[in-house]
Amino acid sequence: MVEETPRVRSLVLAVPDWRGHRAGQHVDVRLTAEDGYQALRSYSIASAPEDGQRVTLTVERLDDGEVSPYLVDEVRVGDRLELRGPIGGYFVWEAEKTAPLLLVAGGSGVCLLMAMLRHWAASASAVPTRLLYSSRSLRDVIYRDELGRLGAAGDGLEVILTLTREQPAAWTGFARRIDREMLTEVACPTERLPLTFLCGPTTVVEAAADLLVELGHDATRIKTERFGPTGG
Amino acid sequence: MSFVTRGFRGRPRRTDEGARLPPGQYVTRGFPVLSAGPTPRTPLREWTFSITGEVDQPRRWTWDEFRSLPTETVTRDIHCVTKWSKFDTVWEGVSVDVLLEGVETAAEYVMAFSDGGYTTNLPLEDVTGGKAWVAFAYDSQPLEPEHGGPARLLVPHLYFWKSAKWVRGLRLMAEDGPGFWETYGYHMYGDPWREQRYSGD
Numbered sequence: 001m002v003e004e005t006p007r008v009r010s011l012v013l014a015v016p017d018w019r020g021h022r023a024g025q026h027v028d029v030r031l032t033a034e035d036g037y038q039a040l041r042s043y044s045i046a047s048a049p050e051d052g053q054r055v056t057l058t059v060e061r062l063d064d065g066e067v068s069p070y071l072v073d074e075v076r077v078g079d080r081l082e083l084r085g086p087i088g089g090y091f092v093w094e095a096e097k098t099a100p101l102l103l104v105a106g107g108s109g110v111c112l113l114m115a116m117l118r119h120w121a122a123s124a125s126a127v128p129t130r131l132l133y134s135s136r137s138l139r140d141v142i143y144r145d146e147l148g149r150l151g152a153a154g155d156g157l158e159v160i161l162t163l164t165r166e167q168p169a170a171w172t173g174f175a176r177r178i179d180r181e182m183l184t185e186v187a188c189p190t191e192r193l194p195l196t197f198l199c200g201p202t203t204v205v206e207a208a209a210d211l212l213v214e215l216g217h218d219a220t221r222i223k224t225e226r227f228g229p230t231g232g
Numbered sequence: 233m234s235f236v237t238r239g240f241r242g243r244p245r246r247t248d249e250g251a252r253l254p255p256g257q258y259v260t261r262g263f264p265v266l267s268a269g270p271t272p273r274t275p276l277r278e279w280t281f282s283i284t285g286e287v288d289q290p291r292r293w294t295w296d297e298f299r300s301l302p303t304e305t306v307t308r309d310i311h312c313v314t315k316w317s318k319f320d321t322v323w324e325g326v327s328v329d330v331l332l333e334g335v336e337t338a339a340e341y342v343m344a345f346s347d348g349g350y351t352t353n354l355p356l357e358d359v360t361g362g363k364a365w366v367a368f369a370y371d372s373q374p375l376e377p378e379h380g381g382p383a384r385l386l387v388p389h390l391y392f393w394k395s396a397k398w399v400r401g402l403r404l405m406a407e408d409g410p411g412f413w414e415t416y417g418y419h420m421y422g423d424p425w426r427e428q429r430y431s432g433d
Binding site: 032076202209 | 234235237238239240242243245255256257258264265266267268269270271272314315316348349373378412413415416417429430
């Protein structure tokens with residue numbers, strides 16, 4: 001288990017009969033209480049397909065959640081969880097795809113996109129890739145060290161953070177919500193036909209997807225995965 | 233097979249909700265938005281709704297024509313395959329029975345099709361007999377684009393991916409065939425009470 005941020009934990013699960021997955025898929029986790037009550041939730045697979053029979057789920061504790069507080073605070077090494085999956089086939093990226101890749105993450109939406117980045121790294125992909133990751137503060141950035149390493153390696157990945165509420169002293173990066181100017185700077189020219197995956201709260205994803213379409217990006221090459229109600 | 237998950241208690245059960253909640257679902261008071269791509273935005277002057285495919289006479293309505301048809305206001309529980317359910321949602325729309333009135337067909341299935349390319353398949357009998365609407369208002373307000381506006385299909389007795397957002401028509405088919413999510417592994421029918429989420433369920 002890895003504590004990613006004060007509210008977010010990654011669970012690395014050994015799944016003996018795991019048949020593999022594609023980056024962007026998820027699993028359904030089923031929990032059973034002693035009285036037989038069952039709760040079912042979906043979690044993105046954050047690990048790369050190259051991890052074999054180890055499946056990593058990164059879970060954010062929601063204050064009023066029924067399952068996430070259990071997974072983040074209660075689960076111990078050695079516990080068994082019931083999983084079903086992998087599920088989903090639309091929001092996936094495979095290293096065979098050669099188009100430039102743009103990943104846009106809002107908050108814990110980065111967990112799903114991380115599987116794509118880890119797959120990119122593990123397959124030594126030459127695809128030019130950018131991750132634009134919007135987070136409230138540096139403290140809330142999930143996978144911070146790993147993203148720092150991957151971005152600094154100079155293999156064709158750029159990690160661009162925007163910290164919307166709080167920035168450390170001497171911060172020179174973006175310090176606001178994703179907007180038109182930011183996307184114009186970060187997204188590659190439309191002629192290069194990038195593939196774009198957006199994942200995060202619906203407010204962030206809706207705004208960013210609309211802006212990309214306005215900037216001339218092909219809507220059919222933009223895939224979204226969102227959570228949460230409208231209006232935040 | 234299921235085993236007890238050590239240390240998991242779950243929320244205190246509300247007995248009044250239990251019977252209304254299909255297996256594996258939880259109740260939400262919000263209204264989550266899920267979609268596969270950017271929100272389509274067709275201007276109303278360009279919007280049409282069509283009945284096509286295995287019919288003697290295809291039909292089409294412009295937005296004004298569609299909004300002159302008789303409407304109903306219905307209150308229903310809705311169930312998303314991503315596990316959330318929302319009780320007592322209020323919609324206004326045109327019953328699919330009205331749209332299909334007098335249509336001659338031997339087809340047994342429909343493919344709902346939407347702006348942006350989304351499709352979903354349903355048996356004809358699941359969109360007739362008072363079970364389905366083309367809804368243009370939610371909670372007494374015009375349906376917002378993020379929730380499928382200007383109009384979406386509403387089929388509350390099935391998982392909500394069957395209630396196609398941004399719907400532009402129904403294509404009648406002799407045989408069943410997978411729509412968008414069905415092609416990606418979701419169930420062909422999608423009954424929440426039998427927990428038919430994925431193919432093979």
